[in-house]
Amino acid sequence: MSTPHPCAGEVLLGIRHLNKRFGGLQVTNDVTLDLRAGVVTTLVGPNGAGKTTLFNQITGHLVPDSGEIHWMGRPLLGKRPHEIARLGIARTFQDLRLFDHMTVRENVLTVTENRAWLWQPGGRSARDERAARVDAILDRTGLAGKAEARAIDLAYAERKFLSIARVMATGARIWLLDEPASGLDRGSYGHFLELLRSEVRNGVTVCIIEHNLDIVVSISDRIAFLDQGRLLADGDPQTVLNDPHLAAIYFGEQTS
Numbered sequence: 188m189s190t191p192h193p194c195a196g197e198v199l200l201g202i203r204h205l206n207k208r209f210g211g212l213q214v215t216n217d218v219t220l221d222l223r224a225g226v227v228t229t230l231v232g233p234n235g236a237g238k239t240t241l242f243n244q245i246t247g248h249l250v251p252d253s254g255e256i257h258w259m260g261r262p263l264l265g266k267r268p269h270e271i272a273r274l275g276i277a278r279t280f281q282d283l284r285l286f287d288h289m290t291v292r293e294n295v296l297t298v299t300e301n302r303a304w305l306w307q308p309g310g311r312s313a314r315d316e317r318a319a320r321v322d323a324i325l326d327r328t329g330l331a332g333k334a335e336a337r338a339i340d341l342a343y344a345e346r347k348f349l350s351i352a353r354v355m356a357t358g359a360r361i362w363l364l365d366e367p368a369s370g371l372d373r374g375s376y377g378h379f380l381e382l383l384r385s386e387v388r389n390g391v392t393v394c395i396i397e398h399n400l401d402i403v404v405s406i407s408d409r410i411a412f413l414d415q416g417r418l419l420a421d422g423d424p425q426t427v428l429n430d431p432h433l434a435a436i437y438f439g440e441q442t443s
């Protein structure tokens with residue numbers, strides 16, 4: 188998708204032989220996958236393939252039955268979601284999980300509250316630094332004009348951008364984005380792609396769950412294809428998307 192970032196290649200998240208079962212349903216089946224710095228990896232697969240479940244295991248919202256996950260070489264399993272977030276792993280949720288009755292600005296500010304280390308005051312106070320950083324994020328996500336609106340009063344696309352703004356405010360090294368562009372009109376997803384590309388250029392690593400193949404093609408450096416909990420392919424976008432076997436699985440499910 189873009190010129191690789193200078194530190195591209197280092198394995199940030201190493202997933203090994205991960206398994207998760209819900210009753211009789213194997214939702215993660217021996218998944219081994221590396222998420223590398225500077226690489227945009229897209230998780231693709233039919234509904235119910237286990238994509239969100241994989242995110243949930245990385246972020247500590249679900250505990251795998253077996254397998255390992257390492258963050259920059261250190262074991263991640265056993266840590267709680269807030270500890271994992273603090274390590275530099277941020278995510279969005281399909282249901283966005285905004286603070287509906289807070290303003291847009293407050294939604295972003297709350298993320299920065301426990302991250303004093305991000306703000307290195309020079310002449311200004313840490314509080315002013317935070318406020319300036321939040322303003323910059325609202326500007327970049329197109330929400331500056333809505334800063335004092337309550338989240339619940341935003342249009343759908345604005346709510347999606349607010350969830351991205353909250354991820355930006357974490358200063359995380361890797362972003363796990365769960366269908367961030369679903370339901371966006373073309374103009375909004377053009378803006379979303381631009382924003383994502385610029386963050387990747389600045390060193391953010393992204394793993395994204397996406398169904399819109401236009402977006403998948405335009406943003407991915409690499410595609411990991413999941414079906415029924417299994418990783419069926421992991422490679423360059425053209426190879427994966429042109430595989431007739433995978434297309435039959437994907438479109439078969441899509442049209443059923």
Ligand SMILES: Nc1ncnc2c1ncn2[C@@H]1O[C@H](COP(=O)(O)OP(=O)(O)OP(=O)(O)O)[C@@H](O)[C@H]1O
Nearest residue numbers: 209212214232233234235236237238239240241396
């Ligand atoms: N907490 C749970 N308890 C039982 N089954 C679950 C639970 N969470 C997910 N599942 C099931 O696990 C399977 C994988 O779900 P998951 O949400 O990970 O799929 P997905 O690939 O993200 O799908 P989609 O593209 O529709 O979001 C589905 O069959 C789902 O119904």
